Structure formats: C-alpha cells, structure tokens
Amino acid sequence: MLLTAIIAYLAITVVIGAWSSRLVKSSDDFVLAGRSLPLFLSASALFATWFGSETIFGASSVYLEEGLIGVIEDPFGGALCLVLFGMFYLRPMYKMGVLTIGDVFKRIFGSRIGFFASIFMIPAYFGYVAAQLVALSLVLGAVTDISLTEGILISAGIVVFYTFLGGMWAISITDFIQTTMIVIGLIWVALMVTQEAGGMEKILSQAPPESFQFFPQADILSWVNYFGAWIILGLGSIPSQDIYQRVMSAKSENIAVKSTYLAGGFYLTFGLLPLFIALGAKVLYPELYLENKQMLLPSMVLQHGGLPVQIVFFGALISAIMSTTSSGLLAPSAIISENLIRPYFGEKLDDRHFLWILRANIVLVAIIATIMATIKSNIYELVAGASILMLVSLFVPITTGLYWRKASKMGALMSMVFGMIAYLGFQNFETLIPAHLLGLAVSALSMLFGSYRFPDKKSPSNELL
Secondary structure (H helix, E strand, O other), X not given: OHHHHHHHHHHHHHHHHHHHHHHOXXXXXXXXXXXXXXHHHHHHHHHOOOOOHHHHHXXXXXXXXXXXXXXXXXXXXXXXXXXXXXXXXXXXXXXXXXXOHHHHHHHHHOHHHHHHHHHHHOHHHHHHHHHHHHHHHHHHHHHOOOOHHHHHHHHHHHHHHHHHHHHHHHHHHHHHHHHHHHHHHHHHHHHHHHHHHOOHHHHHHOOOHHHHOOOOOOOHHHHHHHHHHHHHHHOOOOOOHXXXXXXXXXXXXXXXXXXXXXXXXXXXXXXXHHHHHHHHHHHHOHHHHHHOOOOHHHHHHHHHXXXXXXXXXXXXXXXXXXXXXXXXXXXXXXXXXXXXXXXXXXXXXOHHHHHXXXXXXXXXXHHHHHHHHHHOOOHHHHHOOHHHHHHHHOHXXXXXXXXXXXXXXXXXXXXXXXHHHHHHHHOOOOOOOOHHHHHHHHHHHHHHHHHHHOOOOOOHHHOOO
16 A cells, blocks of 8 residues: 555656646746746745755764764755855846856856856766665665665656656646655654654653754864854855756745745754654664664654555655755756857757757766666765865855955866865865865965956956846
C-alpha cells in the first residue's frame, strides 16, 4: 500500500509537469515562469530551495552528534541567506529584468566577467544534484527492493521529465504541493514521536546538554569557526542561480521581497522539526540510532509508524528532495544556455530554439549528475563545497558590483580567480581558520587591489543599480 501511494504521488507530479508545459511559450517562461508567480507560489518555491536531503538526512544526524552548534550552516544559514537576499540584493537585481545571475554580472561588469562568473558557478551544481538523486534513491530503496543505481536512474528520469516539460512553472507548482506535504508530514511525525515519548518535556529532559548550545565557547577561534559556519549558506548562496530564478519569478518586486522573508521564516521553523524528531527517535529507539544515523527518521517511521503516517512522511520526504533536485537541474541549464551559448549564437537562433537548448541542457546536467551519483554515493561529500565555491569566488564581486562605485572589471576577475585559488590551496593544509574564510578574505583583498590598481573608466555600469 505504501509503495502504491508513492507511485501515485510520483505520477501526479509527472502529470503536473506535463500540464505546466502549456504555460511555457518562451525562455523567460521556462526559466522565470514569466515573472508572474503570486506570493504563495513564490514563497513556497523559495522555502523549498534547500529543503532536501541535507536538511532531513544530514542536519538531523549532525545535530544528534554535535547539537545546535553543528547545524548553524543549515537551517540557520539558509534562513539568513533568504532574509539578506530580500533586504540587500533583490531590488537592484529585479530592476535589471535579466534571466540569470550570470546576466547580472554581465550588466555590472561587462560580458567577459559575466562569462567567467558563469563558468565558476556551473560546477557547483553537478555534485549538488547528484546528492539529491542518491537521497531519493535511498528513500525508494527503503520501501522497495531496487538497488541504489536503479533508484538513481528512476529518480533522475522522473525529475528530468517534469522539469524538461514545464521548467520553472512545473517547479513552482509542484513546490507548492511539495511544501504542503513537507509541512503536514513533519508536523504529523513530530506529534507521533511526542505522544509515544510521553510528551515534549520528557524528550527534552533526556537530551544531552550540548543539544541546545547555540553559541560557541568564549574564545576567538571558536567564534571564527562559528562565523564561518553561518556564511557558507548565509552568504555563499546569495550569488547562486537557484535562489535567483525563484526570487525573480515573482510577479512584482514587492511580492518577491515578501516571499524571501516568509520563506526564511518557514525554512527556519520547519527546518528545526527534523532535529526535534531525530532527538525523539533517539530517545525512543536507540537501536535504530546506532544502526544508521542518516536513515534514523525513515527507519523509525517504517518500523513504528502506521500506514497513514508512512504515506504522509515518505510523501514529504520525496517532495523535499524532488523539489531541490529540479531546481538544481534548471539553474546550471539556464546559465549554460543564456550565458555561454546565447552570446555566440544569439543572432542565428530565435527564442524558440533557445527554449529547446534549455531543455537539452537539463538532460545534459542530469546525465553528468547521474554518473557522479553512481560513482560516489555519500550525500555529505557530494553536497559539501557547493555553496563554498560560490562564496570564495562570486560573493564579493556581486556585492561590491552592486554597492561600490569603484568596483572594476579587473578587480572582479582577480577576486573570482584568486579567491578560488586560495580556497583550493588552503584546503590542502591544516589551518586554524577555515579554508573558506581565508579564501573569502583573499577574494575581498583582490577586489580592493584590482579595483584601485586597474580602475575602469567612469561608466553607468559602476553606479548603484
């Protein structure tokens, strides 16, 4: 019965994707849903941006080992990113009216910097999508007898199908349904765990003291590492296409701003629920905790939850992962099409051709991610570094480009290149300060040096947009 319900849910998702194709008439419709999403669709799409395998599998298991201090990056950093984006980045970007964040770099610094920014951005998504495919395969494997590889192929096929047809329209509509499933599923399971444990107070009283430690120890190094955890998602995901395309799909600037604040609140609130459920599951079923920390929640629901709870929970779990996967597929596909292909073939191809190029790129990205997923199946290793790569190379240029009049093309290029080189170099050594913080510092210093040493001629592109 559970398997039948999951198949039915997946079938509904595919049907929605097929129906959404009717709304796609241009590349703008495909990438940004025609900039016409109302508040409830825009906010739910933003909420679902990162609510995937890391939040439910990764964050809950890390929390049980390290407490709140271990999950600052997600969900706290993710919520911070949404709020900061709405406060400081959304309005100037929305006014540009461009399709990708690569176009934002192009508008500020010129086509060459836009090209390099796109090149730096794309690789981060392959491992990210691969991680979601592995997670979705693990969920399918928990309720069927399929192998990990078979599950990866099935998962990729389903997500590619509805994203290929409906683009951002399909993602936004399914995100609303998936967000509803996530909220209902997590609340239901949390209530089940609370009831079986004899109340919330009993669960909290048996938790280790470090479970609720939110601030680090009172020494400089601990605070540096604490700050480093906040900014991985908090700042590193600001110059990313997946959040950009969801925000810019709103039908007005004000709706876009409101959706970031709402999504940030939702993400923090419901991002904490898997942590509480994991804590309760550890108290109730210590044998499951010792068996496999990452699969603690699914195993608990399968073995101790009734059929209605199983259907809702696994529907929510699949929803969260599929939403993140579809967004991860569309983001690099849009950048490849609009920032790498269109500049060279724009005069020879019309928008209808680019729409099909976008769709072809979704298949290409999926193939690469699927190969990566079958080779390396550790979710944490696949996800680790995706936001860091953008933090050390793209955050400083996009921020200074919007708010510092002296930011120059050479400064932006040096910031991207030397920030990335520094991060990759420091990774090979044991340093007291995290490698991504050192990379970010080098990126900022390179921007300052490059902009003062190689200034641009006075141009409107250097003005605050």
